[in-house]
Amino acid sequence: MSMSAPRGTVDILPKDSKKWQFVEKGIKEICNNYNYEEIRTPLFEHTEVFQRGVGDSTDIVQKEMYTFEDRGGRSLTLRPEGTAAVSRAFVENKLYGDPNQPVKLYYFAQMFRYERPQKGRMRQLNQFGVEVLGSADPAVDAEVIDLAMTVYKNLGLKSLRLVINSLGDKESRTNHRNALVEHFTPHKEELCEDCRTRLTQNPLRVLDCKKDREHPAMKTAPSILDYLNEESKNYFEKVKTFLTAMGIEYIVDPNLVRGLDYYNHTAFEIMSDAEGFGAITTLAGGGRYNGLIEELGGPSTPGIGFGMGLERLLMALEAENVEIPIDHELDCYLVAVGEKTEETAVKIVHELRAKGIQVDKDYQNRKMKGQFKAADRLQAKYVLILGEDELERQVVNVKSMQTGEQVEVPITTLVEEMQGKLQGGKES
Known part of the structure; x- marks a missing residue:
């Protein structure tokens, strides 16, 4: 019998928990200033929520979920991410009928993913996230990015890099998808097994592959920015204009993708450039996902959100030698x-x-x-x-x-x- 914590999990002891409490308190205050309200969803959901809400072609669904049958033979899954669960709650509780629109939510939740544990990436992880449902205004995209950046800056982080991209609307995505298939098909046998499957199911995710990132075909792959129609270009320009108005610096990266079919328009990631932070630099990632609510049985409802790993946030604070003011007296x-x-x-x-x-x-x-x-x-x-x-x-x-x-x-x-x-x- 093993009496140690399962692989990929850690104990947060009293000497460290006050740091977590300080960080969480600061984030909650920011959410309150932005008029976001907390939502708490179950630790597990019906497996179909994540299959439909995350996507059958994703690594999360195919490789990383903790799924089990209960005594009634129902397939249940420990929550691997927050957006699908929040979207299910939005539909089930008819929050689309709330007179205050859009619905602006935040959560602190434990997630479970069966992946190779490494520093800052555990099988049980703690995540802060926000979801805004009910608005297709590009100003909301900028607000969500601003909230995430404000969290990091208010806690004292300075070595930050915001990377943004546009995935366009459905028409733009379809045209880009066809161009990707045409581009990568001649190289199909040179790609990893996952990418050969992705090329058929979701070619956009080939661009996000860690194994094939140095393949020459990656460097010459068609850019989504070349396939944006006028509406998508205008949307992206507005997001960039709003970010600039708020004094938020950003880098446009055409290879930044969100791999699910219903992701569109704005995608973003926030990285740490702090020395010694580690090879995996991403702190938070998010994007717009118009179409997800319909996929889960709700009415047509635009949405945008992000997820932020709290373990990685604490690592970044440590890398930048940010002292967390904890009163031990x-x-x-x-x-x-x-x-x-x-x-x-x-x-x-x-x-x-x-x-x-x-x-x-x-x-x-x-x-x-x-x-x-x-x-x-x-x-x-x-x-x-x-x-x-x-x-x-x-x-x-x-x-x-x-x-x-x-x-x-x-x-x-x-x-x-x-x-x-x-x-x-x-x-x-």
Whole structure:
């Protein structure tokens, strides 16, 4: 029996979880400023949601999903990505009927993908994502990109590179698809097995192949930008204009693709150029997916969104030596000496906590010296000392661990006294 964590998973221990909490809190504040609301979907869905919502020809569906049958014989899959699940919830709960349109959503969710674990890419990963459903305005595309860039910049990242592309509308995509098939067919036998299949099912994804990226045919492949019709060109120009208006720098990369058939118009990725970040530089990726809601049984509804790996975000912060401001100090530690003090100690701790004061006490029956050591380890700002003598006089000795000053405070006014001290009041 193996008692270690499964391959591709990690434990986030208390010493690190405060970093996660800080990052998540900052992201939620940004989403609130942009008027995005949180959605939470189930950890698993009916497998068809991802087969239809992600696409049968994708690596996620073909190779990476954790799929199982329940006792009723239904095929279920642990969530490998967020867009399909959010889109299913949008359709099922008829959010397209909400008077406030477009519907602007964000989520924090764990995803599960059976792939080779490596630094920053795990089989169980944590993702932040947003989805905007119900608007085909290119200004929404720019807003979604702006939100993602704001997350990174507000957290302190500087070595960022935004890459954008247009996949065009359905007509543009069809013309480009035909050109790709014609271009790569003579080289079909030289391509990897996956690309030979992609050439038939979804030729756009050949451009995104990691194995064949150095093949000469890749360098001469037809560019989607040469096949954009006027409507698609105008749409892309508007997105670029809005980004420039917001002061967001970008690079246009014609080879940046989103491989699903319903992806169209804007596609983007955000990379880290920080030294030592690693070979896989992508931090976030997203795009417009008009057509997905219809695929899942809903009405014609345009959409755009992105997914951002939180593990990779924390890696980027570390690579750029961004210090996450974590407060490791404890407000108070109560040192209780003698059996008679226990009941009063428990009552004092309860009352302090009820007023929002962070406090702890000894639960190991340590001597006074051991309790003071525990207070030191927890970096307590104040130590509250309650012995049998103090109990008899109904006072507590309050010691500042910074100055060493110690004063007696009546138990009846202790909460108010500590509130004043912790809010910056002068020590009495």
